[in-house]
Amino acid sequence: MKKMVLKDASLQKMVIDADMQLDIEVNPDENASLYIYMEKDVNVKYQIHVHENASLNLLIWNESQGMLSGESFCERNAQLSFNLGELQEKDMKQKHLIHLCGEESRLNLKSANIIKNTKTYEIVCLHEAPHTYSNMENYAIVYENGTFEMIDTGKIVKGAYGSESHQTSRALILDEHARCNITPELLIDENDVQASHATTMGQIDENQLYYLETRGLTQKQALGLITIGYLMPMAHVLEDEALNLELSTIIEKKVGLS
Amino acid sequence: MAQLEIKDLYVSVEDKEILKGLTLSVNKNEIHALMGPNGNGKSTLLAAIMGNPKYTVTSGSITFEGKNVLEMSVDERSRAGLFLGMQYPQEVAGVTNSDFLRAAINARLEKPMPLFKFIKEMESTISKLEMKPDLAHRFLNEGFSGGEKKRNEIVQMNMLKPALSMLDEIDSGLDVDALKIVADAITDLQQQNEMSLIVVSHYARFYQLLKPTHAHVLVDGKIVVSGDASLVERIDTEGYDWIEKEYGVHVEEENDQKKPSVSSIGSCAAKVRKGA
Numbered sequence: 001m002k003k004m005v006l007k008d009a010s011l012q013k014m015v016i017d018a019d020m021q022l023d024i025e026v027n028p029d030e031n032a033s034l035y036i037y038m039e040k041d042v043n044v045k046y047q048i049h050v051h052e053n054a055s056l057n058l059l060i061w062n063e064s065q066g067m068l069s070g071e072s073f074c075e076r077n078a079q080l081s082f083n084l085g086e087l088q089e090k091d092m093k094q095k096h097l098i099h100l101c102g103e104e105s106r107l108n109l110k111s112a113n114i115i116k117n118t119k120t121y122e123i124v125c126l127h128e129a130p131h132t133y134s135n136m137e138n139y140a141i142v143y144e145n146g147t148f149e150m151i152d153t154g155k156i157v158k159g160a161y162g163s164e165s166h167q168t169s170r171a172l173i174l175d176e177h178a179r180c181n182i183t184p185e186l187l188i189d190e191n192d193v194q195a196s197h198a199t200t201m202g203q204i205d206e207n208q209l210y211y212l213e214t215r216g217l218t219q220k221q222a223l224g225l226i227t228i229g230y231l232m233p234m235a236h237v238l239e240d241e242a243l244n245l246e247l248s249t250i251i252e253k254k255v256g257l258s
Numbered sequence: 259m260a261q262l263e264i265k266d267l268y269v270s271v272e273d274k275e276i277l278k279g280l281t282l283s284v285n286k287n288e289i290h291a292l293m294g295p296n297g298n299g300k301s302t303l304l305a306a307i308m309g310n311p312k313y314t315v316t317s318g319s320i321t322f323e324g325k326n327v328l329e330m331s332v333d334e335r336s337r338a339g340l341f342l343g344m345q346y347p348q349e350v351a352g353v354t355n356s357d358f359l360r361a362a363i364n365a366r367l368e369k370p371m372p373l374f375k376f377i378k379e380m381e382s383t384i385s386k387l388e389m390k391p392d393l394a395h396r397f398l399n400e401g402f403s404g405g406e407k408k409r410n411e412i413v414q415m416n417m418l419k420p421a422l423s424m425l426d427e428i429d430s431g432l433d434v435d436a437l438k439i440v441a442d443a444i445t446d447l448q449q450q451n452e453m454s455l456i457v458v459s460h461y462a463r464f465y466q467l468l469k470p471t472h473a474h475v476l477v478d479g480k481i482v483v484s485g486d487a488s489l490v491e492r493i494d495t496e497g498y499d500w501i502e503k504e505y506g507v508h509v510e511e512e513n514d515q516k517k518p519s520v521s522s523i524g525s526c527a528a529k530v531r532k533g534a
Contacts, residue, residue: 206311211348214308215362215414216336225361229352229397257361 006032006056011240015039022046022070026054026078033057033238038064041090046070050078052102059083059238061247065090076102076129083237084111085247087254091117098125100132100163107134112234114254115146115178127156127163127193135166138182139230141255144175153185156193163190167197172230174204174223224257231255259324260285261454262307262422267318269299269306269479276302278479279318284422284472287452291465291490294476295498295509300458301345303476304424308342309335322422337366339421343411343428349399355410356380356394359417366418383416388439404431412443419447424456429464441467462494475501482507 001021006012011033016022017040026032028051036059038044043066050056052075062068062085074080086092098107107125125134140148154165169182184197204226212222228251235247252258260283269277276299284290292300306313307320309332320327327335350358359380364370377394384393387409399407408428415423425444429437445468447453457468465473465487473489474481475498482505483489492500498509 205348208348208350210310210332211344211350212353212358212362213332214336214342214344215358215418216333216365217361218331218333218365221361221365222333225353225358226350 004034006030006034008032011035011238011243013037013243016042016044016064019043020045024048024056024058026050026056028052028054028075031055034059035238035240035243036060038062038068041065043067044069048072048080050074050080050105052076052078055079055081057081057083057238059085059234061085062092063088063090065092067093067095069093069095070097072096072098072107074098074100074102074105074107074132076104078102078105080105080107081237082107082109083234084109085234086111086119087114087231087251089114089116092119094120095122096124098123098134099128100126100134100160101128102132103129104131104133105129106132107136109134109136110234110237111138111140112231113138113140113148114231115140115142115148115180117145118147118149120149122151122153124153124155125165127154127160127165130160131162132160133164136168138167138169139233140169140171140180141227141230142171142173142175142178142180144177146175147179147181149181151183151185152197153187154195154197155187156190156195158189161190161192164194166195169197169199170230171201172204172227173201174227220256224252224255227255228252228257259321261323262456263319263321264303264307265319267303267306267320268316269302270314270316271302271312275316276313276479277306280476280480282474282481284454284456286421286454287448288472289448289455289457289468289470291468291470291473291487292456292458292476293460293473293490293493298477298510299479300476301426304342304426304456304458307335307424308332308340333365336362336418336420341415341418341420341423343408343415343423343425345426345428345430347399347407347411349397349402351397351400353398354395355398355413358398359414362414362418379417383413386416386443387413388436389413405433405436408432409436409440412440416443416447419451420453421451422454422456424458426458427460428457429459429461437464438467444468462490465490477501477507477509 003023005025008030013035016038019042041064142148152167156163167184171180173180182199186195209222231251235251236244262284264282267277267280294300360376380394389409408431470487473485475483502509
């Protein structure tokens, strides 16, 4: 097991190229940010603890095939930004369980997906304390032969009053053989809460493609421009200009814009 | 040979013949007003020139600057210098106006335009069309009012600087002030670049501002009368009835004719299924 204790500091970077169990901890009152690059085909299991009044801004950029799973714990007034860049053309399984166990703890989870193989997600956010907040946003471009399975659950237990749980999933399906299954779930045992979910799934609009083409963009460029809007926010979640530029260049390449 | 040469053009939409042997020449620096009752083929002509895949050219020819337009894809036609300002511009969520325009400009340059120069040009064009400064960062036409969409077409035209622009009822949805702003922007660009124009409008007021050099009336898929700007005035005061008498053609207004569907599925690229 590899243990990391993160502190107030500029961005930490780490490359994973072998199977690993990872233990990440942010001590009270510290604000940390971490970039994890999964390079080789690996299985990774993690545990994340964000202690009182601490925050973690995490981006996992995954170029690997395998399994990513783990549990996160957010103590009182802790904030976790959990970002998943999944643009690799490989099969991937992910399981994430996030405990908002301290009062007023917050989760912002985002995933950006290019689906050319099979990607399966199970994400559960447990609201275990009052006034906790979660927002989960998933974006996917599903290509020919791609299968996207997403079960996204927000659970607010009894006693976690004043909590909010929100989910948005958007999938753009580029081929009639592509498969996409999004199951948003809200399980709520408390009355005084706010919760919402929105799912949009759709195919590319030919009228939009034509419109962009009349301005001189090739069909490939037009398609790239429409799809990039789904993915590009992932390049800017961390405050590191060089890294953001590197990631946006990768995204442009993956959608065929450069 | 004229800049744009259309000969004996037949065009169908969903197996219905709309253009039935249309012939038209447009030269550099000319402004052509294209009139005629609804449903007689004006929009079809412009869409066929631009290459809209819903319109099938069954016979005839279109050449632009000596090149066979019918062999070119839509984007090739655009890069060759053709522009279509649309009656119903599409909304494209997730794509900002500036990203889109930069990509469109760079698509026709060998070396990409420096970012600084692009921003400058975009800002000055936006202020010329008196649009809100945040236009560049808003998604392409998303949530725009009818008038804003039309102005944004002219912003694009100004940035792309086509050799020939076709404007399809670009004045509809504009209030009196906006009409003047749009007409001025078109005229300025026209004069700077000796751009040629084909303008479809139902309003003499718009034509008065643009000062066409030529005017045509399109009835039942053919141009039945051509003339100068005085033709616009006459139609404005007398309508289309006299054409029927003088030229022996039957003028039919669109009634139950099915228009080619311009479908919008709302404000984003995906079909929305909320709360699913």
